[in-house]
Amino acid sequence: MRKLVAEMAGVSEATVSRVFSGSDTVKENTRSKVLKAAQELGYVPNELARQLARKKSGNLGVILPYVPKARLFSTYYFYEMLGGISEAAQEHGVNLLLLHRKPDENGNYELLFRQQKVDGLIVLGAREVTEEREELLQMDAEGRPFAFVNQRMDGLEHRAVEADHRRGSFLACAHLLEQGWDKPAFVKGPGDFSNTLDRLEGFRDALPDELKTSHAELQGNYSRTSGLALAEEAASLLRSGIADAFAAANDRMAIGLLQGLKQRGFEAGQDYGLTGFDDSDGARLTDPALTSIAASFFETGREAALIALKVNSTPAAKLPVQLVVRESSLRG
Amino acid sequence: MRKLVAEMAGVSEATVSRVFSGSDTVKENTRSKVLKAAQELGYVPNELARQLARKKSGNLGVILPYVPKARLFSTYYFYEMLGGISEAAQEHGVNLLLLHRKPDENGNYELLFRQQKVDGLIVLGAREVTEEREELLQMDAEGRPFAFVNQRMDGLEHRAVEADHRRGSFLACAHLLEQGWDKPAFVKGPGDFSNTLDRLEGFRDALPDELKTSHAELQGNYSRTSGLALAEEAASLLRSGIADAFAAANDRMAIGLLQGLKQRGFEAGQDYGLTGFDDSDGARLTDPALTSIAASFFETGREAALIALKVNSTPAAKLPVQLVVRESSLRG
DNA sequence: CCGATTAATGTACGCGCGTACATTTTCTCA
DNA sequence: TGAGAAAATGTACGCGCGTACATTAATCGG
Numbered sequence: 221m222r223k224l225v226a227e228m229a230g231v232s233e234a235t236v237s238r239v240f241s242g243s244d245t246v247k248e249n250t251r252s253k254v255l256k257a258a259q260e261l262g263y264v265p266n267e268l269a270r271q272l273a274r275k276k277s278g279n280l281g282v283i284l285p286y287v288p289k290a291r292l293f294s295t296y297y298f299y300e301m302l303g304g305i306s307e308a309a310q311e312h313g314v315n316l317l318l319l320h321r322k323p324d325e326n327g328n329y330e331l332l333f334r335q336q337k338v339d340g341l342i343v344l345g346a347r348e349v350t351e352e353r354e355e356l357l358q359m360d361a362e363g364r365p366f367a368f369v370n371q372r373m374d375g376l377e378h379r380a381v382e383a384d385h386r387r388g389s390f391l392a393c394a395h396l397l398e399q400g401w402d403k404p405a406f407v408k409g410p411g412d413f414s415n416t417l418d419r420l421e422g423f424r425d426a427l428p429d430e431l432k433t434s435h436a437e438l439q440g441n442y443s444r445t446s447g448l449a450l451a452e453e454a455a456s457l458l459r460s461g462i463a464d465a466f467a468a469a470n471d472r473m474a475i476g477l478l479q480g481l482k483q484r485g486f487e488a489g490q491d492y493g494l495t496g497f498d499d500s501d502g503a504r505l506t507d508p509a510l511t512s513i514a515a516s517f518f519e520t521g522r523e524a525a526l527i528a529l530k531v532n533s534t535p536a537a538k539l540p541v542q543l544v545v546r547e548s549s550l551r552g
Numbered sequence: 553m554r555k556l557v558a559e560m561a562g563v564s565e566a567t568v569s570r571v572f573s574g575s576d577t578v579k580e581n582t583r584s585k586v587l588k589a590a591q592e593l594g595y596v597p598n599e600l601a602r603q604l605a606r607k608k609s610g611n612l613g614v615i616l617p618y619v620p621k622a623r624l625f626s627t628y629y630f631y632e633m634l635g636g637i638s639e640a641a642q643e644h645g646v647n648l649l650l651l652h653r654k655p656d657e658n659g660n661y662e663l664l665f666r667q668q669k670v671d672g673l674i675v676l677g678a679r680e681v682t683e684e685r686e687e688l689l690q691m692d693a694e695g696r697p698f699a700f701v702n703q704r705m706d707g708l709e710h711r712a713v714e715a716d717h718r719r720g721s722f723l724a725c726a727h728l729l730e731q732g733w734d735k736p737a738f739v740k741g742p743g744d745f746s747n748t749l750d751r752l753e754g755f756r757d758a759l760p761d762e763l764k765t766s767h768a769e770l771q772g773n774y775s776r777t778s779g780l781a782l783a784e785e786a787a788s789l790l791r792s793g794i795a796d797a798f799a800a801a802n803d804r805m806a807i808g809l810l811q812g813l814k815q816r817g818f819e820a821g822q823d824y825g826l827t828g829f830d831d832s833d834g835a836r837l838t839d840p841a842l843t844s845i846a847a848s849f850f851e852t853g854r855e856a857a858l859i860a861l862k863v864n865s866t867p868a869a870k871l872p873v874q875l876v877v878r879e880s881s882l883r884g
Numbered sequence: 885c886c887g888a889t890t891a892a893t894g895t896a897c898g899c900g901c902g903t904a905c906a907t908t909t910t911c912t913c914a
Numbered sequence: 915t916g917a918g919a920a921a922a923t924g925t926a927c928g929c930g931c932g933t934a935c936a937t938t939a940a941t942c943g944g
Contacts, residue, residue, distance in 0.1 A: 222901075232924045233900095234902085234903080234926095235922085235923060235924080237902060237903085238903095240901095241901090241902070245922060245923090246922075247922065247923090250922085250923085264663065265900080266604075266899090267669050268600065268603050268609060268899090268900080269899070269902090269929090270900080271600050272598075272899090272901070272902095272930070273900075273901045273929055274929090279649075282650075284638075295627055295628055295833060296627055298631065299627045306650065306652045310654075315651070316650035316651070317647055317649060318614075318634070318638065318647075318650050319647070320638045320642060322642075334594075335596055335597070335599040336599055336601075336930095337599050444836075444837075475837055479837075482839065501834065502837045505834045505837040506837050506838070507811075507814065507838065507839040554931075563894085564893065565895095565930095565931090566895075566896095566932085566933080567892085567893060567894075569932060569933085570893085570932090570933095573931095577891060577892060578892075579891085582893085597930080597931070601929070602930080602932080604899055604901090604929090604932095605898085605899055605931045605932045606899090606931085606932070607899070885944100887944100888942085888943090889940100889941080889943100890939100890940080890941075891938105891941085892937100892938080892939070892940080893936105893938070893939085894935105894937070894938085895934105895935085896935090897932105897933090897934090898931100898932090899929105899930105899931085899932090901928100901929085903926100903928095904928105905925085905926090905927105906924080906925075907922100907924070908921105908922080908923070908924085909920100909921080909922065909923080910919105910920080910922080911918105911920070911921080912918085913917100913918095913919105914915100914916095
């Protein structure tokens with residue numbers, strides 16, 4: 221095929237290749253002859269062969285956690301992230317290879333590189349277990365370009381892209397206090413995610429000293445259902461006056477809590493203050509609408525892509541967060 | 553590399569290849585020798601080279617519509633679909649190549665095949681314009697394996713995977729009537745999507761003859777905002793008694809409507825009946841929760857993948873839908 | 885124990901490109 | 915106008931695998 225084009229254009233195959241590889245130095249005249257011939261013959265370079273010859277797959281891999289029917293994590297979160305990654309990928313002319321990690325199985329990330337399936341890798345939702353950490357450490361040692369998101373792992377700080385969760389939580393708590401809710405409690409996620417801890421600390425940061433150690437905490441698992449299940453406990457905190465507001469570590473739990481408390485006669489914004497975290501789509505669907513923290517997952521994904529593509533070698537500072545005020549936290 | 557493995561195992565390179573390509577006929581003895589050698593040297597076949605030699609990219613392409621910051625389409629919809637596609641892809645050992653279509657630009661789908669970037673293609677949210685249709689028709693003529701979803705195009709019925717929207721709308725409307733709302737109105741999406749029409753027809757199917765031509769219709773664009781904007785119009789329909797319920801063509805519009813009507817003092821389930829369509833995550837977040845139609849996008853994606861992988865050549869019958877009753881439609 | 889089958893392995897080459905190096909053409913400047 | 919430098923093109927080969935075909939080893943029947 222390439223040969224035919226070469227003949228028709230009266231040049232060598234190498235020249236054809238040059239034309240399509242972004243000119244080294246081809247005379248304008250011959251370039252157009254080649255393009256014309258290619259056009260007529262319908263020739264297009266075979267990407268596979270190119271990649272082999274160049275020793276670059278041109279793919280950016282994205283590892284998604286296995287999502288069983290019941291969506292464990294927020295759809296919103298991943299889809300936004302993917303959008304940001306995709307944008308960066310497109311700008312740099314690479315393809316996106318989507319890889320759903322199997323339930324328990326290790327990622328075997330290194331393998332993807334050795335097989336030349338990807339040139340870079342983004343791990344969304346890495347499992348925070350030793351095995352996983354070691355695998356990532358090894359990858360780093362081998363000098364593979366990769367990045368992960370909203371997590372922290374010792375010795376891999378330069379691979380981590382994350383929003384400033386701590387500050388986000390701080391903003392939420394400060395806002396509650398400012399609104400006159402002076403006994404905010406915190407709704408935690410599972411303790412083995414690093415950003416769960418950040419969000420808790422940020423919350424404490426905003427608390428006056430006397431409350432720093434004595435505030436109430438509820439334990440959820442980031443699902444709406446878990447929020448719903450905490451409603452009874454929350455209600456009794458409200459009744460006993462131990463708490464008059466809740467800052468939840470994510471929107472889904474906040475929404476569940478809002479719904480559960482409503483069933484028990486407590487209205488957010490009226491009878492208690494409530495904030496979520498993520499500013500997900502759902503935040504504006506509840507009644508009252510949920511005050512939340514926007515962490516720009518789109519940007520987070522984008523940043524991660526740039527690192528995995530070795531465009532940004534410096535790990536960006538923590539990405540900014542923003543308080544989005546809606547009714548659930550407003551007194552009145 | 554392969555050569556080293558061959559030497560260490562005391563066989564030829566071809567035999568090494570045979571071992572890794574799923575045995576033709578290799579003696580168990582030599583197989584293990586080869587595997588051992590490969591293990592020790594850390595050899596793994598290069599996928600790129602394999603693909604080139606086999607003339608198969610091993611990739612299933614997924615075209616996503618460009619999603620600007622403001623999410624035009626339902627995140628939920630696409631993410632579910634992706635999940636189904638991914639499951640099928642994994643089962644058949646192919647990779648998923650994600651491609652975001654640029655804003656206006658044509659897909660140039662055929663090119664992806666000619667470049668050997670993909671072996672099959674799934675188009676999510678094809679634009680329903682002549683250009684696009686022609687491109688798809690051409691692809692079909694060239695015998696490329698592909699599928700698209702929840703749309704209809706003349707001459708491409710065997711490429712379309714869709715849920716039974718018409719029946720879904722029928723169920724919604726029938727349910728409203730059964731609940732004693734006897735003047736349901738329909739909230740349409742943009743008229744140039746084929747399934748918008750299906751949903752309207754299904755709605756009519758359920759109507760008693762005298763209403764089939766005289767029911768009210770509102771025109772939205774599938775966004776929540778558009779639902780919100782229709783609230784005033786809807787309110788006057790309610791006040792004048794022209795309508796006492798609304799079946800919306802999707803959840804987002806229904807949710808907007810619900811919120812807008814609430815502002816005007818109308819409570820869903822109380823003062824009027826309301827159903828959505830999609831059974832999105834948001835349906836269970838509103839107050840009252842939204843009755844909706846579940847169309848199993850996961851399954852839809854899965855089916856589409858099977859067709860694009862030539863596993864299922866027969867286009868499946870329309871996928872089943874299901875009425876999910878929540879409070880918004882229940883008289884009470 | 886030997887020829888005829890059949891199983892197992894080896895040899896050789898192509899897949900379609902990029903690119904180092906060699907060669908030819910064009911340009912520069914005296 | 916011609917030597918030398920620079921630009922343009924051609925030649926040759928490798929990227930790492932799969933596989934058709936040739937070759938050798940194992941098996942079997944008599």
